[in-house]
Amino acid sequence: MFSIITNIHEMGPLLGDLSISDIVGFDVETSGLDWITCKLYTIQLYLNDNTYVVDCLKFGPIKYLMELLSAKKLVGHNIKYDTKVMLAKTGVLVPDVYDTMLAEVLCYQGIGKKFYSLQELVDKYCGVTLDKEVRKSFYELGDLTELTQEQLMYAAHDVQYLHVIRDQQIIMLESQKQMRVLDLEMRLVPVVAEMENTGILLNIERWRELMGTALQEAQSTSELLKNLIFDRINYSAYATMFDLYTALSIPVKTKRDKEALQKLPCSFNYVAQLRRDLNLSSPKQLQSVFKVLGINLESTGEKILKEYQGEDELIKYLLLYREYNKKASSFGESFLEKVHQVTGRIHSEFNQLMADTGRFSSSNPNMQQIVRDSDYRHCFIASPGYVMVTCDYSQQELRLAGAITGEEKFIEAYLNNIDMHTLTASVIYDVPLDEVTREQRQIAKGYNFAVLYGSTEYGLAYNFQMPIEHARDLLDKFYKGYPRLAEFKNLMEDGIQARKYSSTPLGRKRFFEDKKFFSDSWKMNNYFNSMRRQGFNHLIQGAGADITKLALVKIHEENPFGDGLRIIMPVHDEIVCEVSADIAEKGRDFIVKCMCDVFQPFLGRIPAEASSSIELTWSK
DNA sequence: CATGAAAGCGCC
DNA sequence: AAAGGGCGCTTTCATG
Numbered sequence: 001m002f003s004i005i006t007n008i009h010e011m012g013p014l015l016g017d018l019s020i021s022d023i024v025g026f027d028v029e030t031s032g033l034d035w036i037t038c039k040l041y042t043i044q045l046y047l048n049d050n051t052y053v054v055d056c057l058k059f060g061p062i063k064y065l066m067e068l069l070s071a072k073k074l075v076g077h078n079i080k081y082d083t084k085v086m087l088a089k090t091g092v093l094v095p096d097v098y099d100t101m102l103a104e105v106l107c108y109q110g111i112g113k114k115f116y117s118l119q120e121l122v123d124k125y126c127g128v129t130l131d132k133e134v135r136k137s138f139y140e141l142g143d144l145t146e147l148t149q150e151q152l153m154y155a156a157h158d159v160q161y162l163h164v165i166r167d168q169q170i171i172m173l174e175s176q177k178q179m180r181v182l183d184l185e186m187r188l189v190p191v192v193a194e195m196e197n198t199g200i201l202l203n204i205e206r207w208r209e210l211m212g213t214a215l216q217e218a219q220s221t222s223e224l225l226k227n228l229i230f231d232r233i234n235y236s237a238y239a240t241m242f243d244l245y246t247a248l249s250i251p252v253k254t255k256r257d258k259e260a261l262q263k264l265p266c267s268f269n270y271v272a273q274l275r276r277d278l279n280l281s282s283p284k285q286l287q288s289v290f291k292v293l294g295i296n297l298e299s300t301g302e303k304i305l306k307e308y309q310g311e312d313e314l315i316k317y318l319l320l321y322r323e324y325n326k327k328a329s330s331f332g333e334s335f336l337e338k339v340h341q342v343t344g345r346i347h348s349e350f351n352q353l354m355a356d357t358g359r360f361s362s363s364n365p366n367m368q369q370i371v372r373d374s375d376y377r378h379c380f381i382a383s384p385g386y387v388m389v390t391c392d393y394s395q396q397e398l399r400l401a402g403a404i405t406g407e408e409k410f411i412e413a414y415l416n417n418i419d420m421h422t423l424t425a426s427v428i429y430d431v432p433l434d435e436v437t438r439e440q441r442q443i444a445k446g447y448n449f450a451v452l453y454g455s456t457e458y459g460l461a462y463n464f465q466m467p468i469e470h471a472r473d474l475l476d477k478f479y480k481g482y483p484r485l486a487e488f489k490n491l492m493e494d495g496i497q498a499r500k501y502s503s504t505p506l507g508r509k510r511f512f513e514d515k516k517f518f519s520d521s522w523k524m525n526n527y528f529n530s531m532r533r534q535g536f537n538h539l540i541q542g543a544g545a546d547i548t549k550l551a552l553v554k555i556h557e558e559n560p561f562g563d564g565l566r567i568i569m570p571v572h573d574e575i576v577c578e579v580s581a582d583i584a585e586k587g588r589d590f591i592v593k594c595m596c597d598v599f600q601p602f603l604g605r606i607p608a609e610a611s612s613s614i615e616l617t618w619s620k
Numbered sequence: 621c622a623t624g625a626a627a628g629c630g631c632c
Numbered sequence: 633a634a635a636g637g638g639c640g641c642t643t644t645c646a647t648g
Contacts, residue, residue: 283627
């Protein structure tokens with residue numbers, strides 16, 4: 001049965017169905033994708049085999065309806081969006097949802113797509129082809145004041161298949177032993193919805209200042225660089241200016257320009273135009289510049305440039321230019337455009353399952369890659385009356401590595417407050433703890449991470465600029481010094497290679513393509529080695545993601561402070577919240593306790609630890 | 621002119 | 633042959 005609801009008196013049948021149904025298919029149609037400014041057209045519900053379309057242009061008590069629905073499990077496709085719309089329009093955050101889009105990603109994490117459309121899933125699970133043409137009419141015709149019968153009928157289609165899709169997905173996820181992960185991800189949806197809706201406040205004036213400085217520094221460094229370059233070119237080595245343009249890989253766009261340049265003899269006198277045309281952001285041109293100056297670079301990446309730093313002072317300024325230019329472009333005007341016109345806040349997107357490891361990704365803007373420079377981070381400020389509470393796990397992944405592998409030396413170190421990087425240094429350099437030098441500790445820190453990432457001796461030699469024999473020797477000592485870790489890592493990787501998936505302690509899976517045929521043996525080796533690296537890394541990184549997500553859910557669900565505590569964002573092993581200033585310490589203690597409480601069960605004897613700060617701004 | 625890949629680099 | 637895991641953003645460059 002299909003019915004349209006335009007006023008409260010038409011709700012009778014719906015109320016009847018609600019009294020006997022716990023699970024409701026749910027979808028909304030709006031005028032656009034911005035959940036804050038969009039107009040809500042319809043709410044579609046599917047329950048007890050009946051479809052209801054609420055015409056929100058006519059129906060008044062939407063908040064009342066949402067309160068009724070808050071007692072149910074709402075099933076939707078990308079339901080984070082619908083959740084945000086309802087939160088923004090009614091203030092009601094539906095607490096219990098199931099998202100068919102996210103669940104599908106979980107089923108095929110690593111080998112599947114990042115997004116599945118509803119059409120795809122309806123086709124796959126129900127064998128039905130959905131027509132999506134009418135949907136466009138909702139947001140392509142501008143501001144609608146009345147909905148046509150066709151539009152209302154269309155809106156009804158989407159919600160009818162959600163139950164079936166969910167049932168099938170649950171069968172799959174049960175067989176994969178991912179039910180705890182499914183539960184976690186679904187409980188996380190309202191948390192993320194609320195977080196995105198909350199957004200974060202930016203100190204725009206200060207940001208503008210930093211922007212200006214970066215722009216200026218980029219400009220002056222660019223001039224300096226060009227001086228250095230064009231003072232040193234041997235102009236007599238080229239017949240015409242065109243030859244020099246070619247040598248520098250500077251594109252000459254038009255035929256006219258080309259002919260003009262070919263007529264000009266090569267000379268410093270004509271350098272003005274050349275200066276303007278040289279693009280320091282072009283790797284291709286830069287590489288040619290160095291070649292002309294007598295330095296052959298494999299690439300112009302930072303790693304290579306640092307290798308050649310001693311050979312030319314140009315490189316020092318180029319690296320500086322890159323730094324300033326990065327700040328000016330990525331953290332300049334474009335960032336300010338992300339400030340929402342209506343709320344005045346930045347509402348980044350946080351995607352729960354974009355990363356194959358289960359980590360969050362962030363975009364529009366990416367809050368997880370803001371420069372770790374206090375000047376910039378201090379631009380993100382707490383709302384009036386609030387303080388910013390920044391909490392991060394101390395060595396989340398290293399602790400997990402110790403606990404998961406059961407490496408006794410890790411455990412002892414954490415129990416006795418011994419710095420892990422110093423310990424590793426003492427292990428690989430075979431010196432007592434109190435004789436470890438700063439350099440040794442620095443290298444050891446790299447080794448600790450390198451092992452989690454599955455680095456080879458080649459990679460280590462390359463990254464630390466040391467002979468391969470040395471790198472191999474240190475790696476040998478690492479594994480000899482941490483025998484349990486070495487043994488367990490190998491064992492886990494064998495299992496991953498055999499099963500073609502890896503699993504975190506919570507049960508989160510990352511699947512790998514099951515290739516059986518290879519054209520040659522190095523391709524086969526590459527495939528297996530890569531799978532072992534990614535798989536072991538998933539085990540650790542994914543476990544870290546599980547824990548941060550568990551903490552977010554716990555903070556949200558057990559929050560005793562109401563609007564006095566708002567989650568702002570996760571940054572992998574860090575959680576940033578706004579807390580009402582009068583309960584700052586209590587709020588901080590609560591957050592830290594939640595974080596440690598969810599971490600400890602995964603750590604055995606290793607203690608969970610999180611550090612925190614209370615400031616008016618984001619800090620680190 | 622549009623689109624997508626690659627380079628480079630920011631973060632954990 | 634490549635040479636440490638996971639991302640997103642900006643710019644350049646090649647292709648259609």
